[in-house]
Amino acid sequence: MSAVLSPAAPAAPAHGLKITQGRVIRSEFTKFRSLRSTVYTLLTAVVLMISIGAVFSAVTASQYHTFSAADRASFNPITTSLNGIMFAVVAFGVLGVLVMSGEYSTGMIRSSLTAVPRRLPVLWGKLAVFAGTIFTVSLVASFISFYLGQALLSSHHLNVAITAPGALRSVIGAALYVTVAGMIGVTLGALFRNTAAGIATFAAVFFVIPPLAGLLPASISNHLNPYLPSNAGGAIWGGAANVHNALSPWTGFAFLCGYAAVLIGAGAWRLRRSDA
Numbered sequence: 001m002s003a004v005l006s007p008a009a010p011a012a013p014a015h016g017l018k019i020t021q022g023r024v025i026r027s028e029f030t031k032f033r034s035l036r037s038t039v040y041t042l043l044t045a046v047v048l049m050i051s052i053g054a055v056f057s058a059v060t061a062s063q064y065h066t067f068s069a070a071d072r073a074s075f076n077p078i079t080t081s082l083n084g085i086m087f088a089v090v091a092f093g094v095l096g097v098l099v100m101s102g103e104y105s106t107g108m109i110r111s112s113l114t115a116v117p118r119r120l121p122v123l124w125g126k127l128a129v130f131a132g133t134i135f136t137v138s139l140v141a142s143f144i145s146f147y148l149g150q151a152l153l154s155s156h157h158l159n160v161a162i163t164a165p166g167a168l169r170s171v172i173g174a175a176l177y178v179t180v181a182g183m184i185g186v187t188l189g190a191l192f193r194n195t196a197a198g199i200a201t202f203a204a205v206f207f208v209i210p211p212l213a214g215l216l217p218a219s220i221s222n223h224l225n226p227y228l229p230s231n232a233g234g235a236i237w238g239g240a241a242n243v244h245n246a247l248s249p250w251t252g253f254a255f256l257c258g259y260a261a262v263l264i265g266a267g268a269w270r271l272r273r274s275d276a
Contacts, residue, residue, distance in 0.1 A: 028125035045091035049141040052084035057149035061156045077160050078170045079238035081149020085174045092178045096185025097198035104193040134182050139175035146171050173236030190267030206230045229259050
């Protein structure tokens with residue numbers, strides 16, 4: 001009887017509530033999939049990736065006979081079918097910012113950090129859920145874009161197979177590119193804690209600075225452009241083909257990952273040091 005009344009008996013439930021990274025990830029996944037913005041943004045990104053790639057492929061196939069010799073020499077059927085990536089990255093970047101900034105705007109971040117006092121597991125959980133979801137969705141969309149684009153190009157015998165040199169790497173690389181770019185969006189949301197500021201910065205880094213850099217003297221822009229996040233990351237799927245001195249695919253992707261790692265570190269530092 002004394003064993004039943006032992007004060008040690010309640011220990012099991014307490015242990016069951018222990019905070020682990022796995023439980024935090026499950027919690028973040030529940031929040032992520034329950035938001036309407038997540039579903040709408042993912043759907044928008046997939047539609048953009050597939051439809052715009054298809055439009056580029058169809059128009060190229062119909063206009064190929066008007067191409068100059070230089071245009072035909074630079075034509076890449078793989079990149080053509082994946083051109084929707086340039087537009088889908090906007091949706092993924094915005095979603096990434098919202099993953100963090102949305103909780104600050106609603107005040108829900110205080111509940112999250114109260115439940116996880118060490119704070120950093122929350123950031124790791126958000127990054128893990130976001131990266132896993134985005135890579136899975138974008139990889140499927142990337143393969144669909146490739147095969148649909150090649151089918152449209154085949155009407156003029158301009159298509160290539162997935163076994164063609166660089167094809168599989170480009171298709172998978174497109175998914176890797178938008179995933180890491182979106183993770184940069186997450187860290188910008190953690191740094192600025194404001195949706196407008198995070199989205200504006202993301203847009204500036206990926207879409208405003210590159211063309212502005214192109215206006216600089218060639219002696220500067222030719223050495224700067226390859227290392228900008230969008231151009232460095234774009235090398236892995238062919239999006240940097242027109243960049244002078246473009247980096248090799250995996251070197252460029254490594255630079256993009258380096259930018260993301262620095263920003264993640266900065267976001268983690270602010271999360272630990274600043275009040276919600």
